[in-house]
Amino acid sequence: MKKVIIVLLMISSLLWGAQVTRVKWKSGEKFSSYLQSKHISLSVLKTLDELEEQVVGDIRSGQIFYELKDDKGTLLQALIPISSTMQIKLSKDTQSDKYRFSIVPIKFKDEKYFASVDISKNPWSDISKNTHNDKLTAQIKKALRNNISKLQKGDNISFLYTQKTLVGYLHGDPIMHVIKVTKGDKEQFVYIDDDGIGHKEPFETISYMTDSPRTAIFRETSHASISSRKFSMPVRNPRITSPFSYGRYHPVLRIYRPHFGTDFGVKRGTPIMSIGNGVVTYVGWLGGYGKAIKIQHSNGYMSIYGHLSGFRTTVGDVAQEGDVIGYSGNTGTSTGPHLHLGVYLNNSPIDPMSVLSEGSSIADKLLDKMSDAIGGGQVAQTKKIPIFNAEKYRDILESHISNKTPSYDWKKFESQRAQDQLDENFQ
C-alpha cells in the first residue's frame, strides 16, 4: 500500500504544473535537430535499432504531435504518431534525467456519441452548430447521398457515430454508423458501411453498371474486392512467415515494434518479381533491409523488396508487373533467407496483403471477358453488401431517441480539455 502511495505522489509531482501543447512537426526537421532544440543529448539515438532509425527518419512534415513540459519549459515527454496506431514516446526519466525512446501503441479514447438535430435553416450548418464537430457534416452528406431527398425545415436528423479523442483533442474523422431521418410522420434509417456509404437496408443488394474504363465505376462502389487487388505476388508459391503489423510485441526488448511489411519464406536465390508496373527509384543498401529495391507505382503506391542477394535492375528502369528485378537473400537485419516486401501508399506503410492478389480473380477475368465482348460497353452486376452491426446500432440509436438523450456537444469537450490532456498516454 505504501508503495502505491509513493508511486502516485511521484506521478503527480512529475505532472504538477505540467502542460500539454499540440505541435506540428516542422517541414524537413530531422529527429536529431529536434532533440538538440530541446537540449536533449544525442546519445539517445545510440539506443535505436535500424528499424527505429527508419521510423524517426519517416516522421512526416506537418505531423501533429504532443509535448508535455514542466513549468520551466523542460520537455518531460513527447508523443509523436508514426502511423494511425503507433507513436514514438520520448520521455525523461525522473531518476537519471536521461531520455528514453520507445515505440508504443497510441491510446485513443474511442467512444460512441449520439446527436439529434431539428432542421431550422440549412441542414449542414444546423448540424455543425449543434454538434461543434464540422467533420460530422461531411460524413452525413456522404451517407445520405442517393438515399434521402433534401432535408427541409421541420425535419429531424438523429445519428450515432464513433469519435476518437487523444490527449484532449479530437482525433481523426468521426465514423458514422446509422442515421434516422424524420420528415413529418415518415421515418427512414440509413445504414453506413465501412466506406462511409449509406444504404437503405442493413443488408443491401445494389445493382451497378460497369463501364469502360470500369475502374471508375468500381471506385464509386468501392466494396468491390476486385478494385482493391492491385498488385501481384513478388514470388511464386508465396509462403508468409511474418505478417504486417503496426505493433509487434518484442518479447526480449519488451517494446512494441512495427513490422511495416510482409515476410515471405524463400530459399536464397529465388527470383523476385515486381508486384506491378512502375519505375525503379532505388537499388542498393538500405539500412536494416540490406540490399533492397524500391519501385514507384502509379496512384501513390511504392514497393520495397528487402534482404536481397543480388539485383537485376537499375535505378530508372521501367519494371513491368512480374519482371524479375533481383534475387532473395539474407542481407541486412535478417535471421534467415526471406523476402521483406513493404508497400507504401502516399509514404504511409500499408498491409501488402490488402493489395496483393494471386493473379486475377475469376470474377475479374469474367468481367474483363464480358466487357471485351461488348467492346467496353456496360455490364449489369449486383452485389450484396453486409453492414456489420447495423441492427445493433439502430437499436442503440432508437433507445437514445426514446430516452431523449441530449445531443453530445463537442464544445463542452473543448472546455474540459485540460482535464483530458494528462491521459494514460503520458503515464
Ligand SMILES: [Zn+2]
Ligand atoms: Zn520483414
